[in-house]
Every structure is written in C-alpha cells, then in structure tokens.
Amino acid sequence: MITDKIENIRLYKNIPEKVADFIINLTSETPCVRYELDEKTYVNIETYSTKSVFSAKYEYHKKFIDIQLLLSGEEKIYYKPVNDITKPQPFNEEKDIGFFDELIDYKTADFVKLDCSNFMLIFPHEAHAPQIESENTPIRVKKAVVKLPV
Numbered sequence: 001m002i003t004d005k006i007e008n009i010r011l012y013k014n015i016p017e018k019v020a021d022f023i024i025n026l027t028s029e030t031p032c033v034r035y036e037l038d039e040k041t042y043v044n045i046e047t048y049s050t051k052s053v054f055s056a057k058y059e060y061h062k063k064f065i066d067i068q069l070l071l072s073g074e075e076k077i078y079y080k081p082v083n084d085i086t087k088p089q090p091f092n093e094e095k096d097i098g099f100f101d102e103l104i105d106y107k108t109a110d111f112v113k114l115d116c117s118n119f120m121l122i123f124p125h126e127a128h129a130p131q132i133e134s135e136n137t138p139i140r141v142k143k144a145v146v147k148l149p150v
Helices: 006-011 016-022
Strands: 003-004 032-038 042-049 064-072 075-081 108-114 118-122 125-132 141-149
Touching: 003 006, 006 016, 006 118, 016 064, 016 141, 032 125, 064 108, 108 118, 118 125
Parallel strands: none
Antiparallel strands: 003 118, 032 042, 042 141, 064 118, 064 141, 075 108, 075 125
C-alpha cells in the first residue's frame, strides 16, 4: 500500500504516464462513467454515500492494482495483508474481486483517510475496506478508481 499527495503521482514509475496525466486532470466536475485508458487499464468514477465501519468488508483483487482517490468528500479505507485475514468468501474471477467475512477492528486496524488531496495505491496482496465514513456520519463522495493490470 502506498499513499501520497496527488501532486506526487508522477514520481511512481509503476504508474504509466497516461494514467498520471488522467488523474492530474480530474476534477469534481468529471462525469461519473467508465473511462478506458487502453485495452487493459480503465477508471471508474462514481458517487455514493460513505458507510459505517460496522457494515464494511475487506476486499481484494488478483488481476488489478487499484489507485483510489476522491474528487469530493472524504472517507477512510482500512487495509490489511490478505494473508492476515480469515473467513474468505468465494473469489469472483470474472469480476476480479473477493471479500472476507472478518469484521474490521476499527480500534486497531490501519487506515488511510482520503480527502481529495491524496491517493492510495493498493496491490493484490493487500485487502482493503473502502467507502467508510470519516467522522462517523455518512456523507456523499465522488471517487475515481483506476484499475491497472498486474
């Protein structure tokens, strides 16, 4: 897991230049759709209300690295190594997503707070629980999730 300021995104050589350019040019006015950056790389932009940590689940991917950043609002993303989590649900190969039934120990678990100034780079060996309310109150956010093939 890597987190940094959006202004530093070009420092990461594993992020293609076209992806960094796309991210740098995102605004809160960017429409909510799927953007195909090439035959394997895409970006989903969506809006939703953040949720309680008590209803969140860890998820992970095998085929893609996520870059997650907010265009409006703020949220927490809890994270943990996949190998440290028990109670997996069946992995959905078609959608490249797996979930865990394990509850998030919000008192001790590591998290990143996204706030429109930063991004989070999440690798396949890292489980993450996104969309969690930052201040114990749900708010509306707008998020970009870049999917980079492994």
